[in-house]
Amino acid sequence: MLNNFAFGYNISVPVHIILRSGGSVMTMLVGYVWGKRYTSMQIFSVTMLTAGIGVAAMADAQAKGKMKSTSSTKIDPEFITGLMILAVAQLLSAIMGIYSELTYSEYGRHWHENLFYQHSLSIPMFYPFFPSLLEQLKKLVYSEPIQLSPSLYQFLHTKSNSTFGSGDLQLPPMALSPSVFQVALPKHVFNLIVNAGTQFACIRGVNALSARTSALGVSIALNVRKLVSLCVSLWLFGNKLPPGVLLGAVIVFGSTSIWAWEGQRIRIKDKRKGKMQ
Structure with missing residues (x-):
């Protein structure tokens, strides 16, 4: 912190x-x-x-x-x-x-216990920073949503046509248009989730290493x-x-x-x- x-x-x-x-x-x-x-x-x-x-x-x-x-x-x-x-x-x-x-x-x-107690006992220390954290969270939530790249759009469009064919289950073309097809998840929230996942893997590895050296x-x-x-x-x-x-x-x-x-x-x-x- x-x-x-x-x-x-x-x-x-x-x-x-x-x-x-x-x-x-x-x-x-x-x-x-x-x-x-x-x-x-x-x-x-x-x-x-x-x-x-x-x-x-x-x-x-x-x-x-x-x-x-x-x-x-x-x-x-x-x-x-x-x-x-x-x-x-x-x-x-x-x-x-x-x-x-x-x-x-x-x-x-027992590094699993050490990992749990280190982070659970430190949670109250974040209380003084709660207003700042809340302000930063609002900025993350109101960031622009994730947009698909043209290559990914083309891949999904091709897969949808090949999967559903010309039957009733075919997706509407506008649903996969690059101008309107967006993931509802804000971009910065997605980045935060990815960063948290990599940090978890890193901290888990550090604690496992600390039990061996x-x-x-x-x-x-x-x-x-x-x-x-x-x-x-x-x-x-x-x-x-x-x-x-x-x-x-x-x-x-x-x-x-x-x-x-x-x-x-x-x-x-x-x-x-x-x-x-």
Whole structure:
């Protein structure tokens, strides 16, 4: 909720990605305070991963002309407020990740319960934002309805004629005219439903992953997902891949490989210690 709320304080999407990529570092710091200890290779890989996300996001923003000029020394109070909101969100997210990890270790890895309680208990927190949510919902409801593309119209028109033939069940031609045939569902409501479905799949996967690995491992996986999403968006919209994004991708996947290799080395070492005891 705080991550989305920050957009109202002059936080651009590239800056949002860069700051949220520090989630792994924040998780490591919270874990250290909580008593966890990390090897030098793990610290190095997390630092490089965060830097790689930042390089890729800044390169993408510069290629699209979305980065603000740094020549102005004027401080934007809204921007500072947005940074503070994102910092608090990162801290709370790191604490929740460590707490979930401790809960799994003590009560069992029942991620379905964790998914349910996380979202059901957070519903009352949306009450202060109800007027704003209601206003946004009205805008979605009153958006233009979904219109069929000419190719889809032609497909439906052909299928209706081939299915019903020239009998009494043939659909009227005007019913499938591109100028009048529309789906009653508003366009933005449809987009919201699709987005909610993809978010549900993502959150479900994150909770399933959190039951099988550490909070820091989940944070690293989410950072890799951010870079993959950035690259997929570049591909879908036909944009050229800036050299900085390619460099960031190499850094991210290289640091992730270092993390995985170091984790495997630690697990093998722990198994050997267990056998010796």
